[in-house]
Amino acid sequence: MKSDPPATAGHSVETVLRGIPASPGVSIGRVHLLIAERVHVPPHKIAPSEVQRELERFERAVGQTRAAIERSRERALTVAGIAVGKIFDAHLMILDDVVFQQQVRARVEREQFSVDYIVNDVLGQNIEIMRKQPGETFRERAADIGDVLNRLLRFLRGEGDVMPQSFSEPVVLVAADLSPTDALHVDRHLIHGIATDQGGLTSHTAILARSLDIPAIVGLGNLSTQVHDGDSIILNCNSGKVILHAGAATLAEYRGKQERYLAFQSALENLKDLPASTTDGHEVQLWGNIELPFEAESVLAHGGSGVGLFRSEFLFLTRDTVPSEDEQFDTYGKAAEILAPRPLVIRTFDLGGDKLHGSINIKQERNPFLGYRAIRVSLSRRDLFRAQLRAILRASRRGNVRVMFPFISGLEELREAKAVLAEAAAELTRERIPHDPHVQVGIMVELPSAVMMAEQLARECDFLSIGTNDLIQYAVAADRGNEAVAAYYRSFHPGVVRMIDLTVKAGHKAGKPVAICGELGGNPVAAPLLVGLGIDEISTNSTNIPEIKKIVRTLSYEECRRIAARALRLDTAAEIQDYLTGELKKRLADLPIWFS
Template sequence: MKGEPGHQEKRYHGVPAAPGIARGPIHVFSIETDDVVRYHVDPASVPDEIARFENALIQTRAQILEMQQQIAEAIGAKDAGIFDAHLLVVEDQTLIDEVLRKLEADHCNVEFTFQEVANRYVDSLSKIDDPYLRERAIDIQDVTRRVIRNLQGRSPRPFLSIDQPHILVAHNLTPSDTATMNREQVRGLVLDLGSRTSHTAIMAQSLGIPSVVGLHDATETLETGAPALIDGYHGLLIINPSEETLRKYEEIERQKGAIAESLTQLRETKSTTRDGRHIVLSANIELPDEVDAVLRHGAEGVGLYRTEFLYLNETTLPTEEEQFEVYLTVAERLAPDPLIIRTLDLGGDKVSDGIERGDELNPFLGWRAIRFCLENIDIFKAQLRAILRASVSPNVKMMFPMISGLEEVRRALEIVDECKNELRKEGQPFNDELDIGVMIEVPTAAIMADRLAREVDFFSIGTNDLIQYAVAIDRTNERVAHLYEPSHPSVVRLLKMVADAAHANGIWVGICGEMAGDVLFTPLLLGLGMDELSAGPTLVPQVKSAVQRLTITECERLVVEVLQLDTSAAILARCAEMAEKNYPELLG
């Protein structure tokens, strides 16, 4: 595909949201609004309107759950969790009560009343200069359209269905749009709005669709049919690409293809440095089906098995037996490589329908993970018993999330001992020497690492939360997202403190956050003394390649230098310099 004769190449710069290169004709998409007619309702008919409204909410909720399940099966529960925000809208009692009050007061049809109330919420949130709240406005718009179509007795509007490859250009897309679009034909995605942390951007990354967002007025200036090229690495949209531009990007694609091919050859090799230090390279998973990807990409087992998928979007809690069967199946498929099962981390952005919980102003700092488990002993015990029983496969290990101090660890270990005693009395086999570790995600745990290390068998550092809590920022909020800095001098010192404490007490330490999969930081992590790195399965080959090109000696020298630096930028630049020297082709 090349530019049309007589048409000059034009370049539009936006925000890179999902990496990759895509070519094709553009299709400019505009949302067709549903007309909602206002009409008077007799006061005696208001109960009927309320019943229609309640039925529409139930129907909408079922549709969202179905869509969420489809996304979970396609790309994982983490991305499907985006629709939890939609479920909260249909369950928002404040919004529902306001609709009911207006029905009683105005005697208008419920379609019009609901749209009026919802639009007022959307307008208010859209005017707030906060990306997180603007994202909530999009959620409400998405759900509003769905509820109204259900009230009107119409099926959900099918998203744009084009049976030819194209680059989709839109003002904005809701998560529902992204979930239901024809992903086989959408080569790339261009949006007027959005940020790299928006729901649509996150889903595009998981779906592998090159995307550029934040172009402001692309839908107004571009025309359907124009040939285009997307550079999702650098946030660039090129209309009518020239022959020279096409040749340049063909060479870039060829180089990246060659790199990808070379990385596949590493599957059977070990992640050992040039001076002989073996680094365990594991994978993070959340669904049993992801074991295929773990094996395919050459990881040495699973360093983080998220178990929340068993609880999310279920009206009843999973039984001990159901959990046991899932854990044992995964363990046997991975054997002899390890399977590290993280105990339940519900809360924050993960909520189960089977658990009663009140509203929290800041759920990420609230009743979640180990705090939840220690107050719900029956739920916790069911999972602990299932993990212990699955430990008849000797590669099973277990770790507790969100530990903040010794009291939580000791209480959790006491409950494990109670479960062991119960299983002994029942004659159930289990591994009495099961390794138990803790996740270091809270700064207090990092500071107390020397004491915590005496209680457990290993540490796994969850850098995503540790950085957020240490620097006090919400990385999904673009106003402060730039402050989310893995290279922050304080973060580097915390990581060193944890690694030193682990080794001083004879236990191993790993990283299971996003830092583990970023080859820019591989020299730093090795120099800090990390024994294990656990990343997304698809990132394992490039991390392995990076490890194989480094020496521990040079990585330790890097850490000595870095600890003398005062700024995140200086540390990042030094890490980039070493990465560029050893494996330039692995860098974006």
């Protein structure tokens, strides 16, 4: 990283820095520096008669802060998912720390200072201790406590909740790091880009910037110490490049890039209500993957025509107890109503493996990925499974609900799961509880044995859906989370491409549609291949839908089939990937993935 060059007579020299591209786009503007220094709160003495009033002020501010954090938590869950939502769970725990609250009360009574001063002092000490500890976790915890402290102080001063944002022109926000609260409440009409010193691809700033669709670069080292308010700044968030004090030529170049990028985005926007059909009229369904009911709205907003994977285990991840049938009915029903009449495919709980939970007693296993997970847990915990299936059957009256069983290795599990479903339906009928007994039943094809049995499986269910993440990892026996073997995890491994091909052919032979719901579905390079192999539905994160739709609408089914046939004849993952990349680049030169 270059340091600031010596400025000569008020003119600064063009400077380039590199960081991690966290959310795509190009932004050009003026720096607004957000300095997250702790505010100074002077020790203000109070009279003994004022102690009671101070304590009441504290109670009120804690209540207001709690409500504000809960609102942030809801918003975070809606816009950014569980990982960011959990940050605010931590904030609630910090706010409700009994010892902290006791200390504040005791010290206000004993020392007779304003509660603002005491709160700042108590939490400030905690922050200082955390900051002295080594490691990222403590830095984050210190930032969490700082975030709670700032909100509490704002409410104590009667200033309201979030940072004021009144800029006369669009700005690029530069900060050492953004607090989760500030990141969550960024107004994208005023803030056209975010650049931070800290953070990685999975930091809350990166996740939120992507969800809010604001171009962002993180991990820039010491950018915030090199700039001043009003400096000219360019962010190429497709490549991670930051340019300070750009000259006229550079500015013109980036204006051009920005225009191309925006033109592409608005072209995507125009596709929203159009079907994903090839130039020769072959239609593919583009569906979204969700883990919260409200995300169904985002799928529709991005032009999706259904939800191909609702990860129901999210119900376990935000709490410590088993979700009740009624709660599940409510959750599934909400998502179904948002989508109706478009389909909602609910995958039954995929617990175990890397998704463990306290309320289900899963013993530590030597090899959890080959162990007790998903349908295996459901089939041995009938109480849980039956409650979930009853909730799904009931919810299906509120929309177009389908059920999908994960981790099916062969016909035995499918038959057993279907039997439990039939029992659940019979129970509901006996209890005269309204439900729709005719929900479609499908399975995830994510185990090599299911690929080999795909035709028989397809005959006994209504649809197949290929879960590429697990299928790849089981096919090549490589855990992609394990750095030592991650290189063996190749999405375009010829073995994997053949498995997809086999599954599609088998499904179609049985007259059943075949979907794909793994990450491969969101990969633009894979789209012509998947369409050409005959995949009927591609289910992916909603933000990927417009781009995949653009690709599908640009190509003909005939050329997709040729591309797929050629890919099937190539020998290695690298050859297939290079070939697919080349074919896509030829046809779509303005995809943002090429801008780096």
